[in-house]
Amino acid sequence: MSTHSYAASKHAVVGLAKNLAAELGQHNIRVNCVSPYVVSTNIGQGLADFTPKVEAILNEVGNLKGTVLKASDVASATLFLASDEATYVSGLNLVVDGRYSVVNSSIVVAVRSSLLHA
Template sequence: MIPRRNGIIISTASVSSKVGAAASHAYCCSKHAVLGLTKNAAVELGQFGIRVNCLSPYALATPLAKQVIGLDDEHLENLMHALGTLKGVTLQAEDVANAALYLASDEARYVSGHNLFIDGGFTIQNPSFCMFQYPEESS
């Protein structure tokens, strides 16, 4: 890629590259590392016209996820949909593939060093706020 002065690198992290407690500390740490490598590579390789970006999907019914969580495809998708923010649609592998196609396309020709979340808004909320109860006002 360097001699051609052109290229596209797309890595895959996870929503765990942004939020803690979405998975184990080892998994979260590894996804932060993928994002750090993506950003650093984007800086180092940008001078050669090489774009480097990262995809960070929400939970998918992959073999690894099913093994770790202990659910089949349908039950895992239902659980992730219930915990997710965007309702009426369930994340599929095709959605992640479409995001990768965008980053690899000419439409993203000036996008580099970006972490694209395919998470239906999961990483923009703090779920603990949903559990917070305001104290009753005293008269």
């Protein structure tokens, strides 16, 4: 479950990508977007003791047990969309979440519960 503003902005990006793909396709311009799962990056360096806890939770509740999404995984997906191997791919929202969005909708509850009891 996410906030209304997050859900609205995410749907806006996906909708814009699809609309631009339809509009710009006539000029042979491809438009896609990438929707990654939670990624631990250097942005949270000030939260050094917090980050391992979050990664442990993500590993526990994620669909691909023992695997945590890395920034390089998202970069690889993005590189694929920009490559010649995806020349006929346009209007796609590539979800890079290990199928988490399909099988598990309780991340917010799990994270909140784990952090409150930590």
